[in-house]
Amino acid sequence: MSELNRIALLIDCDNVSHSSIEGVIEELSKFGKVNVRHAHGDWNSQSLSGWIDKLHPHAIRPMQQFAYTKGKNATDSAMIIDAMDLLYGKTVDAFALMTSDSDFTPLVMRLLESGLPVYGFGEKKTPEPFVHACSTFIYTENLSKEKPDKESSKPSRSAKMGKAKLRQDAKLLNLLRTAVEQTSEDDDWALMSKVGKYISNNSSFSPVNYGYNKLGDLIRATELFETEMRNEGKSLYIKDARK
DSSP states (O other), X not given: OOXXXXXXXXEETTSSOGGGHHHHHHHHTXXXXXXXXXXXXXXXXXXXXXXXXXXXXXTOEEEEOOOOSTTOOHHHHHHHHHHHHHHHHTOOSEEEEEOOOGGGHHHHHXXXXXXXXXXXXXXXXXXXXXXXXXXEEEEGGGGOOSOSSTTOOSOOOOOOOOHHHHHTOHHHHHHHHHHHHHHOOTTSOEEHHHHHHHHHHHOOOOGGXXXXXXXXXXXXXXXXXXXXXXXXXXXXXXXXXXX
């Protein structure tokens, strides 16, 4: 996607931790510029104290939503209204929803119907309907920038899955092999960019959820595919090792 793409990041602070916001913004920078950053919640609540320290450093605008009725989440409605205002205002080219609440699934589907991609970010407790509805979904635990302990100075991202564990994931292997098969040429080799596009068009998959920043690195880690550089090292091709 073009770097000129404008992305609206809407955060449901009631249902997602603040610890991964840096990683979320870094990940979105791959797709465009996050020119809208709205954090929804009741800022009078002590439960959002961790988010307060994240607002100014990341230019996030707090959107106040009072809890009018105990036990009811007014934040959801406010965030949906915000999204629709942005959609009809035509000031953004894509949406990013940071939430672990499946109630936003209809919103995702509505935004997709308008032709805009929706990048989802939520904790591993996020229900599958919301995960699968998004164009791409990344678990925020894989993007956490919080230090695991006082002695460590490195970000705490999830460890990369090894070959054995990747090979045990039948769903992942089926997705990769199907993508390669569907995009391969007569010689059974497929251009990596076409493989990635096929996957993104058919699922909410992201290699980040397996500890890898790039699809090519994940595929190589399985050791079930052959890879080859062509066009003077500019094009990466992949082939199922069984062929």
